[in-house]
Amino acid sequence: MKWWQKAVFYQIYPRSFADGNGDGIGDLAGMISRLDYLKDLGVDAIWLSPHYPSPQVDCGYDVADYTAVAPEYGTLDEFRCFLDGLHERGMYLILDLVLNHTSDQHPWFIESRSSKTNPKRDWYVWHPGQKHGPPNNWLSAFGGSAWEFDETTGEYYYHYFFKEQPDLNWHHPDVRNAMWDSVRFWLDMGVDGFRLDAVGTIFEDPSLPDHKAGVTQDDLYRMDRLAQTAAEHARVARLW
Structure with missing residues (x-):
């Protein structure tokens, strides 16, 4: 069996999981501070709900940029720190990939x-x-x-x-290529996979x-x- 077929997944909704800077909004700093807690729970992999810039009409599933981190959650450097921290503890990370649509602000x-x-x-x-x-x-x-x-x-x-x-x-080849580029961006960073959101409607x-x-x-x-x-x-x- 592949790792994802037997892993214990824990879903994190960034906005409400853990607030690291005291502004009332969950963020990457908060997630990083809970890595040992997640490991102690017996978690094998994190499914991270959308962390991208978004107007938040639909809880982040209205993506305005596929290759960035929402500023209220932190920075790409903090994302890398979170990812490295998971890997150091033997855990995996998959991201929500919103395929069907973008935000109208994209x-x-x-x-x-x-x-x-x-x-x-x-x-x-x-x-x-x-x-x-x-x-x-x-x-x-x-x-x-x-x-x-x-x-x-x-x-x-x-x-x-x-x-x-x-x-x-999705009939347009440039759309497909742009989305593949977004996927490669995160895979090249070391992300372990994706949860394909609304893939059946593309x-x-x-x-x-x-x-x-x-x-x-x-x-x-x-x-x-x-x-x-x-x-x-x-x-x-x-x-x-």
Whole structure:
């Protein structure tokens, strides 16, 4: 068995785990101060919830920079210290990797929404809509339409989660390459792996078919299945 198949994992939500500087917000300094405690618990590996810069609309799952540490949590040097401390104690670290979407404050989306001709326009899922309305009747997992009208260019963008979390267009090779670069950044630092957040929702059916009538609240949490074809599911498996 591989280490991750038999390890005891402990999830850390950075904002609330341990405050090292007394400002009322958990941080890397606090995590570092608890390394021996975690080892004594019998923990083999840490699953670190998003530690990236974020507007915190969705508890950090709205990422504004994939290769940095949120300033309220500390610095990259402190992250390296935390990682080294885990490894010195024989523990592993996996990070939350938010694949499906970014924050609407991410530089990629800021560029994408700036004009229809921006090179990053197609990094997200845009559509002009139809009959003065959204492209179809797809719903967000958090309620309401999955399409948000953007006045800057007069088009709609797709968001499976909150409107502040626009979906990346994984059909675009530059998006895939940018995400691979983010993965390599952390792997090169010594991180041991990732928890792939919302990996099942990264592709949308390009034909954008309407959902059948009578969608329930329970269906909202399975919309990823309705928005993808079998071929798209297969692509996810091949990628990851």
